[in-house]
Amino acid sequence: MFQFLPYLLKGFWGHRARAMLTVSGTAVALFVFCFVSAVQDGLLRLTQDKQAQRTLVVFQENRFCPTSSRLPQDYTKHIAELPSVTEVIPIKVVTNNCRASLDAIVFQGMPAEKLRSSRELNLTAGNWSAFEGADDGALVGQAVANRRNLSVGQKFTINEVTVLVTGIFQSSTTAEENLIYTHLDFLQRARGQNSVGTVTQMEVHLLDDADVDSVAAAIDTHYRGGPVATTTRTKGMFQADTLADLAELIGFIHYLGYACVGLVLALVATTTVMSVQDRIKEHGVLQTIGLRPNRIFRLIVSESTLLSTAGGLLGIGAGLVFLSFTGLAVAAEGVTISFRPSMDLAITGAIVSVVVGVLAGIIPGIQAARTKIVTALRQAG
Amino acid sequence: MTLVQVKNVTKQYANGEETITPLNEVNLEVHQGDFLSLMGASGSGKSTLLNMIAGIDEVTSGEILVEGTDITKLSRGKLADWRASHVGYIFQTHNLIPVLTAYENVEMPLLLLKMSAAERRKRVEIALEAVNLTDRATHYPRQMSGGQEQRVGIARAIVASPTLVVADEPTGNLDDETTEQILELLQRVNNELGMTLLMVTHDIEASEIAKRQIRLERGKLTERQAGSAKSTVTAA
Numbered sequence: 001m002f003q004f005l006p007y008l009l010k011g012f013w014g015h016r017a018r019a020m021l022t023v024s025g026t027a028v029a030l031f032v033f034c035f036v037s038a039v040q041d042g043l044l045r046l047t048q049d050k051q052a053q054r055t056l057v058v059f060q061e062n063r064f065c066p067t068s069s070r071l072p073q074d075y076t077k078h079i080a081e082l083p084s085v086t087e088v089i090p091i092k093v094v095t096n097n098c099r100a101s102l103d104a105i106v107f108q109g110m111p112a113e114k115l116r117s118s119r120e121l122n123l124t125a126g127n128w129s130a131f132e133g134a135d136d137g138a139l140v141g142q143a144v145a146n147r148r149n150l151s152v153g154q155k156f157t158i159n160e161v162t163v164l165v166t167g168i169f170q171s172s173t174t175a176e177e178n179l180i181y182t183h184l185d186f187l188q189r190a191r192g193q194n195s196v197g198t199v200t201q202m203e204v205h206l207l208d209d210a211d212v213d214s215v216a217a218a219i220d221t222h223y224r225g226g227p228v229a230t231t232t233r234t235k236g237m238f239q240a241d242t243l244a245d246l247a248e249l250i251g252f253i254h255y256l257g258y259a260c261v262g263l264v265l266a267l268v269a270t271t272t273v274m275s276v277q278d279r280i281k282e283h284g285v286l287q288t289i290g291l292r293p294n295r296i297f298r299l300i301v302s303e304s305t306l307l308s309t310a311g312g313l314l315g316i317g318a319g320l321v322f323l324s325f326t327g328l329a330v331a332a333e334g335v336t337i338s339f340r341p342s343m344d345l346a347i348t349g350a351i352v353s354v355v356v357g358v359l360a361g362i363i364p365g366i367q368a369a370r371t372k373i374v375t376a377l378r379q380a381g
Numbered sequence: 382m383t384l385v386q387v388k389n390v391t392k393q394y395a396n397g398e399e400t401i402t403p404l405n406e407v408n409l410e411v412h413q414g415d416f417l418s419l420m421g422a423s424g425s426g427k428s429t430l431l432n433m434i435a436g437i438d439e440v441t442s443g444e445i446l447v448e449g450t451d452i453t454k455l456s457r458g459k460l461a462d463w464r465a466s467h468v469g470y471i472f473q474t475h476n477l478i479p480v481l482t483a484y485e486n487v488e489m490p491l492l493l494l495k496m497s498a499a500e501r502r503k504r505v506e507i508a509l510e511a512v513n514l515t516d517r518a519t520h521y522p523r524q525m526s527g528g529q530e531q532r533v534g535i536a537r538a539i540v541a542s543p544t545l546v547v548a549d550e551p552t553g554n555l556d557d558e559t560t561e562q563i564l565e566l567l568q569r570v571n572n573e574l575g576m577t578l579l580m581v582t583h584d585i586e587a588s589e590i591a592k593r594q595i596r597l598e599r600g601k602l603t604e605r606q607a608g609s610a611k612s613t614v615t616a617a
């Protein structure tokens with residue numbers, strides 16, 4: 001088969017305008033496909049993460065935006081004594097935008113030692129002791145740092161909260177990379193916050209064999225009478241509930257992903273049909289020389305597959321580069337979904353473009369292989 | 382030695398209500414080293430006969446034996462393999478692949494045969510030399526004259542040393558001078574390379590260079606015997 005590769009490639013070169021248009025069309029479609037898939041992946045990761053299903057989040061009842069949830073910090077003491085509870089982390093959340101936004105900044109303040117024990121942060125710049133040593137120190141997620149162009153030593157102000165960047169981190173939980181961690185008491189005292197003694201939410205870690213639902217129920221029952229009633233859910237549920245509106249939207253845009261695949265199929269098939277129609281006579285000549293009909297078929301399928309794969313790889317590559325450099329994320333009410341490039345995404349995209357290329361070539365390929373030689377040779381051109 | 386035996390071959394086309402029968406129970410024998418010209422009025426069925434012998438058109442009935450193989454019984458795939466190693470086809474309009482150079486066009490048939498790259502290279506060079514186009518090897522069809530293109534077409538037809546070379550009005554599109562060159566070349570292919578040639582032409586002068594001259598009229602073949610009157614070609 002490979003001996004005909006020069007013929008294929010020179011064929012593309014001979015019709016380079018057409019080949020380039022097809023490749024770029026495919027690239028754009030796969031770029032979008034990549035993007036849509038990344039958004040969905042982000043949502044899935046958030047709600048289906050194992051850890052998120054075994055961790056509880058206590059929030060003020062009937063509140064959604066972090067600014068409106070105020071739990072007394074001393075709730076931690078009682079909750080910590082409940083059976084199966086291993087750790088309770090009081091967290092103060094501050095965000096500059098409670099509505100869905102592509103550039104929301106979310107601060108999470110928690111005691112430094114709890115941050116260290118409960119999160120697996122991999123510092124790519126700065127260090128822990130600098131963070132622990134600075135009252136206004138902040139560890140900034142890689143995605144935020146990329147988006148806002150932040151580096152260690154810089155001061156950064158949002159909503160009257162000014163922090164000193166003491167570290168930039170990566171995390172295996174991609175959504176984390178959209179957060180900025182600070183000290184709890186710093187955030188409670190920050191200008192405009194005035195919330196010493198209260199926190200936004202509590203994160204409750206449980207034993208592996210704990211009955212998650214009954215612990216949640218026990219917390220809510222205990223505080224039903226006040227002073228502040230709570231709603232306790234798994235972290236996954238909490239995030240899913242918070243992002244419900246967005247999730248619906250995201251569920252809808254996966255049709256966009258299918259549409260992209262359909263688009264590429266139509267585009268590559270059209271190009272292939274045109275290219276086959278242009279070369280009916282040429283295929284007749286090739287068959288006269290002795291190429292078997294099924295070799296003609298394979299040549300045409302290879303042609304469409306090469307085009308769509310080239311376009312696909314370009315589009316996926318561009319998509320992955322774009323996603324990794326922009327650190328794009330959508331946030332609502334303090335919870336963020338990150339769009340991150342991944343190997344899975346790259347592989348899915350590559351498979352999609354190869355499969356679509358093969359499919360696009362089948363019908364024109366069969367047509368060309370079935371045309372009678374004498375009929376083909378009588379064609380003009 | 383008998384190379385090709387056309388036995389009782391009939392070709393019919395259904396054209397609406399009526400049936401056209403360009404070839405009616407035709408018989409012909411071609412011997413190793415022959416150079417045949419096939420003449421006849423336009424639409425008499427010359428190309429049809431040539432194409433059936435070359436294995437690119439189907440007979441309605443009858444047999445075509447080439448070196449003992451009845452090619453009318455081969456499947457499409459097998460027939461393609463058979464053409465690759467047995468037939469060189471020279472078209473009226475050269476039909477070179479426009480995106481390939483002269484060298485690559487000539488090399489094309491060899492890509493289908495088992496041989497080393499070095500052997501392939503040698504054969505392409507010999508074929509290009511035979512048509513006197515060694516210096517045009519890297520040129521594309523659009524960079525060559527009609528006569529040069531046709532010479533590349535001839536090189537492509539002979540490169541695999543086929544059992545039989547067929548040519549369908551190879552000079553039909555050329556001016557007188559170029560026609561002369563091409564005919565001379567075909568004669569050399571027959572004389573010097575010893576290849577068996579079957580050429581369709583409507584040009585009497587062209588037909589004269591052939592060793593045997595066949596006419597196709599009203600579905601039947603007649604052969605002009607050297608220096609004598611016409612007589613019907615009969616089956617062996």
Ligand SMILES: Nc1ncnc2c1ncn2[C@@H]1O[C@H](COP(=O)(O)OP(=O)(O)O)[C@@H](O)[C@H]1O
Nearest residue numbers: 394396401403422423424425426427428429430
């Ligand atoms: N596919 C076809 N369908 C119907 N008639 C055909 C077809 N191909 C050829 N013919 C007819 O068969 C006859 C012989 O054609 P052809 O062999 O091309 O003639 P020549 O080469 O002698 O000019 C012509 O009358 C032509 O119209």
Ligand SMILES: [Mg+2]
Nearest residue numbers: 427428429549
């Ligand atoms: Mg003809």
